[in-house]
Amino acid sequence: MKALVFLEHDGTTSQPSALGLLGKAAAQAPGDVAAVVVGPGPLDALVAEAGRHGAATVHVAQHDALVWPLPHQLIDIVEDVVCSGGYDTVMFSTSVLATDVAAGLSARLDAGLNWDLVDIATEDGRLIGSRPALGDSVMVKVGWTSAVRIALFRAGSFEVEALSSGQPRVEHVDATRLGSQSVRVVDRTVRETTRSSMEDAEVIVAGGLGLGGPENFALVEQLAALLGGAVGATRAVVYKGWYPPSTQIGQTGKTVRPQLYVALGISGAVQHKVGMKNSKNVVAVNLDPSAPIFDVSDLAVIGDLHTIVAEVIELLKARKAT
Amino acid sequence: MKIAVCVKHVPTGQLRFDGSQERLDRSGPGEINPGDTNAVEAALGVRDTHGGEVVVVSMGTPQTVESLRTALAMGVDRAVLVTDPRAAGSDLVATSKILAKALERENADLIVFGQQASDGLGGAVWSAVAERLRLPFVSQVIRLSITGGGVSATRQTEIGDDEVEAPLPVVVSVSDAMNDPRYPSLKGKMAAKKKPLDTLSLADLAIAADDAGPAGSRTVVVAVGPSPGRADATRVEDEGIAAKAIVDFMIERGFA
Numbered sequence: 310m311k312a313l314v315f316l317e318h319d320g321t322t323s324q325p326s327a328l329g330l331l332g333k334a335a336a337q338a339p340g341d342v343a344a345v346v347v348g349p350g351p352l353d354a355l356v357a358e359a360g361r362h363g364a365a366t367v368h369v370a371q372h373d374a375l376v377w378p379l380p381h382q383l384i385d386i387v388e389d390v391v392c393s394g395g396y397d398t399v400m401f402s403t404s405v406l407a408t409d410v411a412a413g414l415s416a417r418l419d420a421g422l423n424w425d426l427v428d429i430a431t432e433d434g435r436l437i438g439s440r441p442a443l444g445d446s447v448m449v450k451v452g453w454t455s456a457v458r459i460a461l462f463r464a465g466s467f468e469v470e471a472l473s474s475g476q477p478r479v480e481h482v483d484a485t486r487l488g489s490q491s492v493r494v495v496d497r498t499v500r501e502t503t504r505s506s507m508e509d510a511e512v513i514v515a516g517g518l519g520l521g522g523p524e525n526f527a528l529v530e531q532l533a534a535l536l537g538g539a540v541g542a543t544r545a546v547v548y549k550g551w552y553p554p555s556t557q558i559g560q561t562g563k564t565v566r567p568q569l570y571v572a573l574g575i576s577g578a579v580q581h582k583v584g585m586k587n588s589k590n591v592v593a594v595n596l597d598p599s600a601p602i603f604d605v606s607d608l609a610v611i612g613d614l615h616t617i618v619a620e621v622i623e624l625l626k627a628r629k630a631t
Numbered sequence: 632m633k634i635a636v637c638v639k640h641v642p643t644g645q646l647r648f649d650g651s652q653e654r655l656d657r658s659g660p661g662e663i664n665p666g667d668t669n670a671v672e673a674a675l676g677v678r679d680t681h682g683g684e685v686v687v688v689s690m691g692t693p694q695t696v697e698s699l700r701t702a703l704a705m706g707v708d709r710a711v712l713v714t715d716p717r718a719a720g721s722d723l724v725a726t727s728k729i730l731a732k733a734l735e736r737e738n739a740d741l742i743v744f745g746q747q748a749s750d751g752l753g754g755a756v757w758s759a760v761a762e763r764l765r766l767p768f769v770s771q772v773i774r775l776s777i778t779g780g781g782v783s784a785t786r787q788t789e790i791g792d793d794e795v796e797a798p799l800p801v802v803v804s805v806s807d808a809m810n811d812p813r814y815p816s817l818k819g820k821m822a823a824k825k826k827p828l829d830t831l832s833l834a835d836l837a838i839a840a841d842d843a844g845p846a847g848s849r850t851v852v853v854a855v856g857p858s859p860g861r862a863d864a865t866r867v868e869d870e871g872i873a874a875k876a877i878v879d880f881m882i883e884r885g886f887a
Contacts, residue, residue, distance in 0.1 A: 380770070412762075415723055415724055415727075416724065421724060421849030423850050448855070449855050450853040450855070451850055451851065452853045454849050492769060493795065495795070496793070498791045580807070590886075592881075603866070610873045617874050628878070
């Protein structure tokens with residue numbers, strides 16, 4: 310396997326999920342794993358970081374037009390790198406941008422795309438990905454029949470570990486043709502990203518529409534405080550203005566993988582589940598017995614969260630007092 | 632203004648595999664993918680403001696007609712269904728090829744997709760289709776307006792909101808946060824029965840047999856096994872013992 314991992318970053322550091330993926334690829338094919346980093350500014354720190362996480366080579370595309378990169382530009386760049394570098398496997402960690410790039414690249418190269426993977430391994434000389442299906446009740450093993458294989462992984466599938474201190478080989482990608490683009494980002498409003506305690510929290514208690522109103526986030530906060538955890542919210546309640554956008558978990562919010570995730574009044578739309586599926590332990594309380602959140606829960610509690618959570622708070626307080 | 636909307640017919644209720652144990656069983660009841668109703672709503676909104684025609688395009692089993700009728704009942708003008716036994720089991724590479732061929736015939740100014748399909752077999756088909764059509768695309772759109780020869784859109788990502796401009800023709804995929812899809816009225820349902828619904832085979836689209844289905848796909852299912860995760864999930868339906876069950880769970884796993 311000669312793998313290329315796409316690293317999405319904020320200018321300072323790459324996404325933890327992408328670095329975890331880089332480490333996973335490096336464990337599969339030591340010395341043969343490369344990363345691709347794009348951006349407008351100095352990318353030296355990102356290159357060094359990629360090296361620490363397993364990249365033997367880093368392909369760097371630097372261009373002013375990449376300040377707010379769009380999928381089209383990245384499809385062009387990744388295609389160039391794949392073809393000139395002879396890579397047979399291209400790996401992405403799921404995000405809005407990475408998903409678009411992976412699917413576009415699949416059409417460009419007529420290369421198979423397996424998505425929502427949580428693991429990858431070589432079995433009998435063949436590269437095999439693992440994808441949970443049917444509400445995560447089964448694990449599907451998938452393969453590729455094309456010369457180039459594209460793999461899109463669930464965010465947070467792999468632990469991030471620093472592997473080496475070696476400086477990777479740097480290869481510059483000619484990005485000059487990116488100057489003229491038909492699609493342009495004319496402005497960007499960055500969502501308030503106080504890297505809240507949430508992404509590092511061991512425990513997250515999150516609330517959804519089932520809370521019934523913003524005032525009931527008090528229950529969520531009390532429970533989080535008792536467990537020493539952070540408070541999260543679904544997109545639906547953030548849109549209603551019940552809780553700040555910085556706490557949003559899901560596809561267009563944050564991806565978390567705490568030791569304990571408590572979902573209160575959250576139905577579990579796909580949109581939300583992608584952001585919390587990799588939590589170690591999941592407890593969900595919901596009135597609807599068929600709520601999809603129960604498919605990813607270790608403890609599924611069907612009932613009225615208001616009375617149940619109030620009682621849980623009392624029990625935990627009593628336990629602390631003794 | 633000609634607008635094409637791509638929709639998918641997805642199974643309702645508990646998802647299961649068919650006899651092959653590899654593909655979703657699509658023989659049971661189904662409905663239009665909920666995210667695709669946001670795409671239909673977005674298309675109808677543009678037509679209602681700027682005039683023109685909305686055509687809904689889908690690829691799937693013959694039952695897909697039900698989803699197309701839903702779109703027609705919402706107000707779409709016309710429907711096109713690509714259905715062919717040889718297309719069953721198409722992956723992203725094959726599906727995007729077939730959809731692109733069907734869309735080429737329509738030559739629309741605006742092509743709209745909905746968010747991720749609820750049957751979990753999605754990926755980002757809009758991006759692959761746009762690539763095949765050589766058209767610009769904008770995904771995760773929460774606001775869309777037509778401005779002269781192009782679109783102005785707000786695209787939502789993990790980072791924030793991007794204001795994006797693109798020329799027509801363009802492919803967009805809309806977020807389910809963009810709008811509240813209208814429900815088909817009784818009058819709409821009656822009218823839908825009289826609206827044109829064309830059915831096309833792969834031959835009609837001049838798609839070679841080895842470009843569709845498993846032959847046209849570049850991914851394979853190797854095996855299906857039990858999921859290692861959450862297998863020992865516990866369900867508590869009695870409210871009386873619920874709180875204690877939660878606290879016991881937290882104590883057992885070392886959180887309390």
